[in-house]
Amino acid sequence: MKHLPRYDEEDRPREACGVFGIYAPNEDVARATYFGLYALQHRGQESAGIVVGDGHILRVQRGMGLVSQVFDEAAMRQLQGFLAVGHCRYATTGESSVRNAQPMTITAEAGPEGSRSAFALAHNGNLVNARALAAELMAAGVDLIASSDSEVILRLIAHSEGDSWYERLIQALPRLSGAFSLVMASPTALYAARDPWGVRPLCLGQLGREWVVASESCALDTVGATLVREVEPGEVIRIDRDGLTSARFAAPTRRLCSFEFVYFARPDSIINGRRVYSARVALGKQLAIEQPADADLVIPVPDSAVAMAVGYAQQSGIPYCEGLVKNRYIGRTFISPTQSQRDRGCQIKYNPLTDEIAGRRLVVIEDSIVRGTTSKPLVAMLRRAGATEVHLRIGSPPYRHPCHLGMDTGRTDELLAAHHTVEEIRHYIGADSLGYLSLDGLEAGIDRPAHLFCRACLDGRPPMPMDDYHDSPALVGAGCMTGEPLR
Numbered sequence: 001m002k003h004l005p006r007y008d009e010e011d012r013p014r015e016a017c018g019v020f021g022i023y024a025p026n027e028d029v030a031r032a033t034y035f036g037l038y039a040l041q042h043r044g045q046e047s048a049g050i051v052v053g054d055g056h057i058l059r060v061q062r063g064m065g066l067v068s069q070v071f072d073e074a075a076m077r078q079l080q081g082f083l084a085v086g087h088c089r090y091a092t093t094g095e096s097s098v099r100n101a102q103p104m105t106i107t108a109e110a111g112p113e114g115s116r117s118a119f120a121l122a123h124n125g126n127l128v129n130a131r132a133l134a135a136e137l138m139a140a141g142v143d144l145i146a147s148s149d150s151e152v153i154l155r156l157i158a159h160s161e162g163d164s165w166y167e168r169l170i171q172a173l174p175r176l177s178g179a180f181s182l183v184m185a186s187p188t189a190l191y192a193a194r195d196p197w198g199v200r201p202l203c204l205g206q207l208g209r210e211w212v213v214a215s216e217s218c219a220l221d222t223v224g225a226t227l228v229r230e231v232e233p234g235e236v237i238r239i240d241r242d243g244l245t246s247a248r249f250a251a252p253t254r255r256l257c258s259f260e261f262v263y264f265a266r267p268d269s270i271i272n273g274r275r276v277y278s279a280r281v282a283l284g285k286q287l288a289i290e291q292p293a294d295a296d297l298v299i300p301v302p303d304s305a306v307a308m309a310v311g312y313a314q315q316s317g318i319p320y321c322e323g324l325v326k327n328r329y330i331g332r333t334f335i336s337p338t339q340s341q342r343d344r345g346c347q348i349k350y351n352p353l354t355d356e357i358a359g360r361r362l363v364v365i366e367d368s369i370v371r372g373t374t375s376k377p378l379v380a381m382l383r384r385a386g387a388t389e390v391h392l393r394i395g396s397p398p399y400r401h402p403c404h405l406g407m408d409t410g411r412t413d414e415l416l417a418a419h420h421t422v423e424e425i426r427h428y429i430g431a432d433s434l435g436y437l438s439l440d441g442l443e444a445g446i447d448r449p450a451h452l453f454c455r456a457c458l459d460g461r462p463p464m465p466m467d468d469y470h471d472s473p474a475l476v477g478a479g480c481m482t483g484e485p486l487r
Contacts, residue, residue, distance in 0.1 A: 017122070020215070022211070023083045024212075032223045036086060039222040043216075085121075125181055126404060218268050256453050282444075286444050287445075312365055327350070347377075365393050368394060
C-alpha cells in the first residue's frame, strides 16, 4: 500500500485545463476572458494565459500561478482587441514551466491570411497519437520547443495545406486521435473544435449578438452570455466579422468523460443537457439504494461530494450534516511542508465539526478513491473526533485503469482498486464498511445512456484505438509534461 504523499497531492483525478474564447467587438474581451477563466479556475491552477487579436496582431500574456496572480490592471490595458482566447492549466505531473503555459502561439512562415500570420491555440485533452505526429513533424524539419501534445497540434496546423487557418484546420484535425477541445485565434477570427468523441466538454454561447466558447457553461454565466449549445463532437467553428461558420471534420461518436459529472465540472454547469448538481444528487440517491448503511448522519467530503451526500440523505432518510470544513484556500503551494506536516496533511485540508459528529455513526460520502491517500487519514481523523462508526460510500465505481485522455490519475500500480478487493481497501482505509456505486448506477444517476460516455478508467474500454499511444515521459497531454522537450 502507498504511504501518504505530500498534502497538496489530493487523492482525486485531475483535469488538465480550462479553455475560453470570445469574439465581441463591443466588449472588453480581455476582461471578459479574465472572468471566464476565473470561473474555470477549478480545471487548472498552475498557469494561465490570454491572447487578444485586434485584426492585425495577437497580443499575449502568460504566466505561472492562478488567474488573479498572472493578470493585473496593467496587463489588461495592454490586451486590447475584439477577440480573445484564454487558458488555465493544471500541470499535474512533471515539469511546471512558463514555456508550456497556454495559449501557445506560432507565426506561419507562409500562406494563411497574409504572407505571415499569427495563430494561438488553447487545448484541453490528450492525444494518443502525439508521438507519431511529432516524429513526422521532426522528420520534416520542424523543431518542437515544448514537450506537450498541444504544441504538436499547433505545429501540425501551421504546416498543413491551405490558404487560410480555417482550411488548415480542416486538413489537420482529422489526423488527431484522442481527446481535444480546442479554442484558437488568428488576429481576425476565433476558432473552436472538439474531437469526434467529445471526451472533454466545450460549449457555445451568445453575448447579445456576439459569441463565446468555454469548457463549461458556468463561464458563460459569469460573463453574462447565454448557453446556445455544445460544440458538437467532430465540429470546427469559425467566428469572424461575417458571423459563425461551422463544418464537420469527422463523424461524431459521443463519449463524454463520465467524471465530468462525478467530479470535474462545477455543479452549476450544464453538460450534455444535464445540470451537474442534479446529476450528482441523483448519483447520491442511487448510491443509497445500492449501498445502504445504518447510521445517524450523512456527511460529505467537500466539495464535489456535497450534492451526492444530499441525494444519499434524501433517499435514505438519514439526516444530512456538513461534518467537515474544508480550507478552500489550499491549493498548490511553493512552501515545502515538513515531514510532520505531510503526516498531518488531511487536517490541513479538513477540520471536523466535533460537536456534530462525536458519538455518531457516520455515512461519509466521497466522489472517488484513486490512491486512498485522502480516505485513510480522513477516516482516522473522524474517529479521533469521536465518530463511533465510519461507513464510507463512493459515488463512482472502483477506479481501476489509468486515463490517457486528459485526466491525470497515476500509473496502474498506483491505483488502489486495480490490485485490491473492496474488502482489502476497506481494511486499509480503516472504515467500518465501504461501498461503491455500480456502473449501472452511474448510468442511472447521470440519466443518459452508457454508450454516450467514456468510462475507460472504470471498465478499461477506451473509445478509440490506443495502438499508437506511448505512455512516454517525453510527451504527454495538454501541457501536463514530464521529461525533456522533443527536438
